Amino acid sequence: MIYYLKKAIDYFALLLFCTFLTQCGIAQQKNEKPRILISSDIGGTDPDDFQSMIHLLMYADQFQIEGLVSSPFGNGTKENFLDMINLYEKDLPQLSKHSKEFPSPNSLRSITKQGAKYEAPYKGFNTTTEGSDWIVKCAKKKSDKPLWVLVWGGIEDVAQALHDAPEIKENIKVYWIGGPNKKWSINAYTYIAENHPDLWMIEANATYRGWFIDNDSPKNITGEAYYGNYINGRGSMGKDFIKYYDGHIKMGDTPSLVYVMNGDPNDPTGESWGGKFTPIKRSSRTVFQHNSTRTDTVPAYGILEWKFKGPELAIPKDSVCFKLEIAKQIWPGYYLGDGIYAVRYSSKKPETGSYVTISNIPELNGQTGQYTSIVPWPGKPGPNDYLLGDNWYSDVTDNDLFIDDQQGAKTISKYRKAFLLDWAKRWEWLKK
Structure with missing residues (x-):
């Protein structure tokens, strides 16, 4: 009798141990979500950030979203983020049928912050904002994973955060959609390049254009055709999408997001939906x-x-x-x-x-x-060039990866069909 009782106890202990391992495995799997913070000029001069925000919310179950910071330029404010979260809340019941990992609307509202509204002066920084302070706080959280700061507009709040707390460089990785944003954020950018050349940075000045240059795309997923084929009639976010470029796909900031979705984000020289990059030293x-x-x-x-x-x-x-x-x-x-x-x-x-x-x-x-x-x-x-550290990356220079004069754009356009059809599956979730 004692023998069988001992066996039962051993079995129960083993069962508890296996349950513990399983739970740890689940926790570990959940913790594998990339930590991201978005800095966006949503509501500013270019409406494509609204499209990119809709895309982000439809994939929100795949990320640990820690911040939504409204940064320059134009008249955008954090209210534009909140408007998109309101749409997401209406579609959440449909999305949740396919994944239980979508964040609550209130949790997203709580991390939406107002950043700088104007460009930095010549010195490249100005005063602390709610947004720049939030970047610092998120970067200082104890974690064994980096905070991916995905910049969709001006880089002023990142520059301010680095000025206020330069030690956060150890904990953040920045993917910046440059090009026109660099033009408007030139003083903040100059401050970073001069004073923080050891920042881990992807500076995508032209590569991102492969996201919206059709470049011989199949007819069903061209920028003009995609809305009618996959978005129209699907949820509150789908109804809203038509307001931006008449539904024509642009989303020039989305490559920063899909970069951490696909491929190895720690290796910018590898293949990714968000592009392939090369180290630059200046x-x-x-x-x-x-x-x-x-x-x-x-x-x-x-x-x-x-x-x-x-x-x-x-x-x-x-x-x-x-x-x-x-x-x-x-x-x-x-x-x-x-x-x-x-x-x-x-x-x-x-x-x-x-x-x-x-x-x-x-x-x-x-x-x-x-x-x-x-x-x-x-x-x-x-x-007069600024010398950079070992972890600054930008558009590849190979001639065969240009689209017209857009450097590196083919490193994204080659995956256009794959990522647009993947997104189409999620739009199908919103179809009633």
């Missing part, structure tokens, strides 16, 4: 002490900086004193002190551009010039 910077001409050739996506001499003024450094106009768009110019004034710019594509300065200061008014930007980036080394 960030191109050209400084003109005079007006440039079209014969001045610079790398596209590089930092262009013009410095002008003028009167010595009794005003604080970083004061805006003039404007630079390129293609009917305006960039602020700053007083550096000692009669020196400066403005920065970055071309979002290869181009021959013309500029003119506008100011109430006679010496700074009506300065004109041109420049010619070319690919590949980062181009030939220059004396």
Whole structure:
């Protein structure tokens, strides 16, 4: 009798141990979700962030979403995030039938924060925001996994967070959709490249364009056809989608998200839905002490900086004193002190551009010039380049991976069919 009782106890102990291992395995599996924080200019000048947000919410069960930060530019605020979460809440019952891992709407609302509303001044940082402070707090959480900071707009809040708490570099990995965002965020970017070159960074200036360049896509998944074939009539988010580009697929920021969904995100040189990248050791910077001409050739996506001499003024450094106009768009110019004034710019594509300065200061008014930007980036080394660390990556330079003049775009477009059809399956979940 004692023998059988002992056997029963041993069996029960083994059963408990196996249950413990199973639960640990489940916990470990749940913990494998990538930790992500989104910094977005949703509601700003480009409506594609709304499309990308819908995509994120439809895959929210695959991530540990720790922050949604509203960053510049335009008139966007965190309310635009909240509006999308409201739509998600309406569709959640349908989504939850297929996965129990979708986060609650209230949990998403609680991590939605307001970041910077304006571009950084010449020094590259300004004051702490709710958003930049949240980046710091999330980065400092105890975890054996990195925090993926996916930047869909201006990089001001990341720059501010790094200024306020540079130690967070040990815990974050940044994937930034650059190009036009770099153009508007040039001062914040310059601060990061100069002061935090050891940041782990993917700077995608052109690769992301492979997400929305059809490039001989099958007819059923072209940007124009996809809405009618897979989105129309599917849920509240599907009903909302038509508001942005009339439903035409763009979602230029989504490559940062699918980068951590597919492939090995710790290896930017490998294959991924979010692109393939190459290490770069410098960030191109050209400084003109005079007006440039079209014969001045610079790398596209590089930092262009013009410095002008003028009167010595009794005003604080970083004061805006003039404007630079390129293609009917305006960039602020700053007083550096000692009669020196400066403005920065970055071309979002290869181009021959013309500029003119506008100011109430006679010496700074009506300065004109041109420049010619070319690919590949980062181009030939220059004396003013910023030297980068071992973990800064950008668009691959192989000629056969360009789409027209868009560097590296084929590393994403080659997977266009796979990721769009995968998304189509999730749209089917919302079909009643």
